[in-house]
Structure formats: structure tokens, C-alpha cells
Amino acid sequence: MKVRNLLTAISVLAAFSFASWKVLAEPGTTTSPAVFVRGLLMLQLEQHDGLHIILPDAPGHKAAITFVMIDGKRIVVPMKGRSAIQTSQPDHSTPVVKVPELVRMKELFGTAFIPQVDRAPGNVSIPWSSIRSVTTDEVSPWRYTFIRTDNGEEIETFRPRNIAETIRIQLTSVGQLDFKPLKSDIDVEKVKEIWIEQVPKSLDSADMFRDHFHQYLRYIERPAGQNFNVEPRKLSGASTSTARFGQSFWIGADIPCGPVAVD
Numbered sequence: 001m002k003v004r005n006l007l008t009a010i011s012v013l014a015a016f017s018f019a020s021w022k023v024l025a026e027p028g029t030t031t032s033p034a035v036f037v038r039g040l041l042m043l044q045l046e047q048h049d050g051l052h053i054i055l056p057d058a059p060g061h062k063a064a065i066t067f068v069m070i071d072g073k074r075i076v077v078p079m080k081g082r083s084a085i086q087t088s089q090p091d092h093s094t095p096v097v098k099v100p101e102l103v104r105m106k107e108l109f110g111t112a113f114i115p116q117v118d119r120a121p122g123n124v125s126i127p128w129s130s131i132r133s134v135t136t137d138e139v140s141p142w143r144y145t146f147i148r149t150d151n152g153e154e155i156e157t158f159r160p161r162n163i164a165e166t167i168r169i170q171l172t173s174v175g176q177l178d179f180k181p182l183k184s185d186i187d188v189e190k191v192k193e194i195w196i197e198q199v200p201k202s203l204d205s206a207d208m209f210r211d212h213f214h215q216y217l218r219y220i221e222r223p224a225g226q227n228f229n230v231e232p233r234k235l236s237g238a239s240t241s242t243a244r245f246g247q248s249f250w251i252g253a254d255i256p257c258g259p260v261a262v263d
Contacts (some may be wrong), residue, residue: 033191035085035169036137039198040212040257043167043217045097051131051169053196055122057064058215061198063122068193069225082123089173097134098185101164104261105220107157108146108230112223115262119219124196130172137168142257143235150228160235199257207234212257220262
């Protein structure tokens with residue numbers, strides 16, 4: 001698999017500084033910023049205070065926030081730690097959350113499991129009042145099912161489907177955003193998109209989603225009788241293209257990993 005220009009500027013994981021940025025929309029802009037989530041990440045969608053994006057401890061991966069500027073320039077900030085995105089003009093209407101392609105842990109283990117996301121080294125939170133919608137932006141070129149690794153049986157509670165590759169979070173306004181990143185040499189008035197990603201350093205795996213899915217299982221406590229491992233398995237629908245353009249990055253026909261929901 002060939003992957004072109006895949007986050008070549010990302011460096012190793014680094015801790016956030018304590019100084020906050022104020023990211024302001026460019027005057028005259030008519031659309032609000034969008035946040036994109038891609039790679040080995042977990043999402044909490046049922047928390048009352050907001051949407052939580054969790055970065056698990058994943059050896060062999062690189063985590064970063066990428067600012068895509070209006071002129072197309074990308075500025076990559078290695079990330080680790082806790083941060084927040086908050087608009088200055090919150091909207092108290094109910095956001096639209098439509099992500100049926102996202103893998104949810106309750107589909108695999110039922111509703112009795114307990115998330116253990118406090119163990120994760122990274123977390124980005126966004127209040128619901130700052131979110132207009134959460135939708136699937138891209139899906140995998142293959143349909144997947146899940147099987148138990150102990151006996152090879154298919155998980156009957158999971159609906160086989162093309163799964164979410166990239167999640168789009170549309171913010172409510174072009175207002176002020178608060179970050180705690182690593183450096184402050186960005187022209188913050190010209191930010192168009194924000195990408196939160198954790199992707200493998202090595203792209204040699206034949207099926208990275210399958211090979212890396214076990215990283216998520218360390219962050220849930222399963223009830224008695226559910227202490228088995230699962231892994232995704234391709235079914236059909238292979239893409240004929242070798243690479244395609246997704247928003248701001250060239251990516252291969254296989255997904256680097258893929259976000260999941262932990263509630």
C-alpha cells in the first residue's frame with residue numbers, strides 16, 4: 001500500500017505547554033471551523049458535558065493536532081495531554097449526531113462494560129454547546145464484521161458494514177477557540193480546519209485496522225462472560241483506487257486505524 005504525503009511533518013509525541021491560544025475566525029468567513037478525527041482514537045458520545053476525544057497509549061503511533069490554514073498550509077503540533085475546544089458563541093440547540101458507521105463497543109460487548117478512558121494519556125473535549133453536528137466524513141472501502149479471537153465465531157450483535165474512517169465535527173460558530181498546544185507561531189486568524197489524529201509510524205501492515213484494534217480493548221472493563229478479545233475482519237467491497245484525496249491529506253485505500261466509540 002502506498003500512502004502519499006501522510007503527515008510527513010509529524011514529530012514524536014510531546015507534552016502540551018500550559019499557555020493557551022485564542023484562535024479567532026477570519027473576518028468575513030461565512031462557515032464555521034470543522035474538526036476532523038482520524039486514526040487510533042476513541043470517542044465518548046454520551047457524556048452530558050460534551051464530546052470527548054481520547055488518545056490511547058499506542059506504541060508505534062504518532063499523535064498530533066494539525067491546523068489547516070485558509071491558504072492550504074498545514075501546521076502540525078505533536079500532542080499528548082488534556083486540552084479543550086470552546087467557541088465564543090455557543091449554541092444551546094441540540095447538535096445532530098449521525099455516525100452509524102462508527103464502531104461502538106456496546107455492539108461487541110453489550111452495555112455492561114465500563115470505560116476506563118482515564119487511563120489514556122490524551123484527551124480533547126468539546127462542549128455540546130459548541131457543536132452543530134457530528135457526522136461520518138469518510139468510510140472504509142471494505143465492509144467489516146467482527147469475530148472472537150478465541151473461537152473464530154462472528155459477533156452477532158455487530159452489523160457488518162463499511163466503517164467510519166474519518167469523523168467530522170462541525171462547530172457552531174466562527175468564534176474563539178481555546179487550545180493548549182505546544183508552540184505559538186501560528187497565524188491563528190486563518191485556521192480553516194483542525195485535525196486530531198493518531199496514525200501508525202509504519203504503514204506496512206496488510207490490514208492496519210485489524211492489527212491495531214486490540215489497542216482499544218485495554219480501555220474497557222468487561223463483565224464476566226465477556227472477557228474475550230475480538231478483531232475486525234474484511235468481508236467485501238475492495239476499492240479499485242490506490243489512493244484518494246480526503247479533505248486535506250492523501251491517504252491510501254486502506255485505513256490507518258479507525259476511531260471507535262467507547263460508550
